[in-house]
Amino acid sequence: MNLLRAAASVSGMTLASRITGLVREILMANYFGAGLAFDAFVVAFRIPNLLRRLFAEGAFSQAFVPVLGEHRARAGDEATRVLAGKVLGALAAGLFVVTAIGMIAAPAVVWLSASGFAADPDKFALTAQLVRICFPYILFVSLVSFAAGVLNTWGAFKAPAFTPVLLNLSFIAFAILVAPQLERPVLALAWAVFFGGLAQLLFQLPFLARIRMLPRPRWDPHDPAVRRILRLMAPAALGVSVAQVSLLINTQIASWLGDGPVSWIYYADRLMEFPSALLGVALGTVLLPSLVRHHTAEDPVAYSRLLDWGLRITLLLAAPAAVALGLLAVPLVATLFWHGEFSRMDVLMTRNALIGYAVGLIGIILVKILAPGFYAKQNIRTPVKVAIATLVVTQLLNLLLVPWLRHAGLTLAIALGACFNAGWLWWLMRRSATYRPEPGWAAFLVKLAVALYMLGGALWYSMGSEASWFEIAGAARVAKLALVIAAGTVAYFASLALMGFRLRDFSRQA
Numbered sequence: 001m002n003l004l005r006a007a008a009s010v011s012g013m014t015l016a017s018r019i020t021g022l023v024r025e026i027l028m029a030n031y032f033g034a035g036l037a038f039d040a041f042v043v044a045f046r047i048p049n050l051l052r053r054l055f056a057e058g059a060f061s062q063a064f065v066p067v068l069g070e071h072r073a074r075a076g077d078e079a080t081r082v083l084a085g086k087v088l089g090a091l092a093a094g095l096f097v098v099t100a101i102g103m104i105a106a107p108a109v110v111w112l113s114a115s116g117f118a119a120d121p122d123k124f125a126l127t128a129q130l131v132r133i134c135f136p137y138i139l140f141v142s143l144v145s146f147a148a149g150v151l152n153t154w155g156a157f158k159a160p161a162f163t164p165v166l167l168n169l170s171f172i173a174f175a176i177l178v179a180p181q182l183e184r185p186v187l188a189l190a191w192a193v194f195f196g197g198l199a200q201l202l203f204q205l206p207f208l209a210r211i212r213m214l215p216r217p218r219w220d221p222h223d224p225a226v227r228r229i230l231r232l233m234a235p236a237a238l239g240v241s242v243a244q245v246s247l248l249i250n251t252q253i254a255s256w257l258g259d260g261p262v263s264w265i266y267y268a269d270r271l272m273e274f275p276s277a278l279l280g281v282a283l284g285t286v287l288l289p290s291l292v293r294h295h296t297a298e299d300p301v302a303y304s305r306l307l308d309w310g311l312r313i314t315l316l317l318a319a320p321a322a323v324a325l326g327l328l329a330v331p332l333v334a335t336l337f338w339h340g341e342f343s344r345m346d347v348l349m350t351r352n353a354l355i356g357y358a359v360g361l362i363g364i365i366l367v368k369i370l371a372p373g374f375y376a377k378q379n380i381r382t383p384v385k386v387a388i389a390t391l392v393v394t395q396l397l398n399l400l401l402v403p404w405l406r407h408a409g410l411t412l413a414i415a416l417g418a419c420f421n422a423g424w425l426w427w428l429m430r431r432s433a434t435y436r437p438e439p440g441w442a443a444f445l446v447k448l449a450v451a452l453y454m455l456g457g458a459l460w461y462s463m464g465s466e467a468s469w470f471e472i473a474g475a476a477r478v479a480k481l482a483l484v485i486a487a488g489t490v491a492y493f494a495s496l497a498l499m500g501f502r503l504r505d506f507s508r509q510a
Helices: 005-033 036-075 076-105 106-113 116-119 121-134 135-154 159-161 164-181 187-210 224-255 263-298 301-326 331-335 346-359 361-375 379-406 407-431 439-463 464-472 474-497
Strands: none
Touching: 005 106, 005 164, 005 331, 036 076, 036 106, 036 116, 036 121, 036 135, 036 187, 036 224, 036 346, 036 439, 036 464, 076 106, 076 135, 076 224, 076 474, 106 116, 106 121, 106 187, 106 224, 116 121, 116 224, 121 135, 121 187, 121 301, 135 187, 135 464, 159 164, 159 187, 187 346, 187 361, 187 379, 224 379, 263 346, 263 407, 301 331, 301 361, 301 439, 331 346, 331 407, 331 464, 331 474, 346 361, 346 407, 346 464, 361 379, 361 407, 407 439, 439 474
């Protein structure tokens, strides 16, 4: 399997997800803007989304995929299907209980995540209602992530990468068709979450059946392999929950900054997630099963080389994305969101939040590449310790930055914390000799810096002043933004080509 081609395939599916996601955000900005109702939805959706990251993409996947891959290599496919059924039984039971508690205790959940909303009874009650509708999404999407872990272990990456498209299509359909029919239109977004999660789950089933890995749920929590996964999940849950606690604290702080900050951060986060998912999620998804195979085969040289490849590819693509997000913040936000209920002030406030994220985009993506280097060896405790330290650093930065930069200080603190997290993980890998850099890094970084300089110059010259983007019509903004991005892309990759970079040099077999 060609890893670069596999990563490109996952990125292609993720690109479809992000494009439909942008359409979804454009529609929501147009219909709901950045006021009270949308603030309520952002908080309501963030709560199950955070638990999704904890149960599904976080602690569960970090513990499940390495053990499943090792079990398949040593025991075969049939034993692996039985193990998957036992894990499914334990996971579904636990998630059902969590979902039921969340729906019953919705007001308490809202207060714990956005206590500032309590000052407005209508806003608080609306958020609690939205939470109850959204909460089953945790159950659906966690089972989706279970299926994705199985498929990825079998080298099937496309279907799991495509499933987020279904959630976006659900948002689009409900925003256009259902929202105008409701007295509180924002309720349509919550129902879009519910049915989008269900659609994602149903979509995965035929792909599991195709590889004969559609497991029958079994209740056997005492099985040694299941207990091993649960033991690994405990420290992983702590590590992932540290990151989620940081996000919840930021939501609490933003909820006290009035109407708007929660929404501004949300829209900036959506733009930041575009390159983060295309690069970090795609590469991390492809790397983890391959790293598990190298670890199981006791081949530390191949393990280190694969990490080196991942780091170079990440820097080559994440660095220009960070430069582009920072420089093109106003053009991007104005072109995508400035219409309907989304005001000019919303553009500028979202711009500030997006620039904060751009500062640490490389760190945010590198964490997704470096962490699998520990998970593949079933070393969960080290990333946990780093995550706890990162939480402390991020909140200290909040104390320093929020009084000065308001909501933009929250995104900048997250970005700087991610850089701290990535830097420490890299240093620990070097110290333990898990990762040994391949020759040529100095020349690589110099050439990368030159190409980034050319990219920045092309973007800065072609975009013009930020104020000019408010003076042209919507269609003209789209055309101008496309030309600016094209100019920057040509400048960057032409510079790399002139300095000797070739795509085939980064091709790698698993």
